[in-house]
Amino acid sequence: MRTIGTITRLQIQRGSLKRGEKPTRVYDPTPLLSVPALNVTPEGALGASPDGADAWIVDVHHRAHPYTKNEDGRRPTAASESG
Template identity: 55%
Template sequence: MIEIGLVKHLQIQRSSLKIGQKPLRYYDPAPLLAVPGLRLTPSGAAGSDGTHELLDVHNRRHADTRNQGPNSLSFGFTSHYTAMRDRFGPHLADGVAGENILIASDRTFTLADLGTALVICGPDGRVARLVDLIVAAPCAEFSQFACFSDMPLTPGELRTALQFLNDGVRGFYARLADGPDAEVHPGDRVFVQA
């Protein structure tokens, strides 16, 4: 296994980040909630507000689930946010794309760089193995948000933004490997399994 970074930030999406109906639908990161730890299950991610379990909207158990099979968990990299800010501007704060797990790293990653699994290890022996990794393809709404434009993007502008944000720049999806539930906390070490 090759170490690629540390968990920097954890969050859930309490509800969809896409608001409204097409063609007027837009991206709003307000439903994002930072959590001190994530419980990963076969159904998806759950956080806590200290009193109650809070399900991520991509968790199959969420009342308004947006789970479509391969998107139960998501992760991204701080280096990808650096690239997005360089391209689109400072409004793209770390985590604004909505991934559950943000990994601090100085290099960018494509799907091919991530091997067969991502393994997250806590100092107390906790292990979370994420498998079935795929690119989280960017949507038009996030692309519009990234471009920070009040006016709809032209087809050419949208295509250019989508192309830049693809190939993992916007993030990746995964699922928890078969086995027991797992917990992830900031500071946990992240490895690629070939």
């Protein structure tokens, strides 16, 4: 196995990052939330509550989210790196 990078932040997306109507939409990162742990399944990701509560927060790409962006189950999570 070859190391391809270091995980520096875990986060979930609680809602859409685009606000407004075309062509004046704007990017709003407010729905992004840093979390201490992720639970990733084929259904999507859940983020551990950052306040220490024994609760999980549903990512918008999880199929159980009420406004899911993953109805067909083909986009459960994403990863990116920086540096």
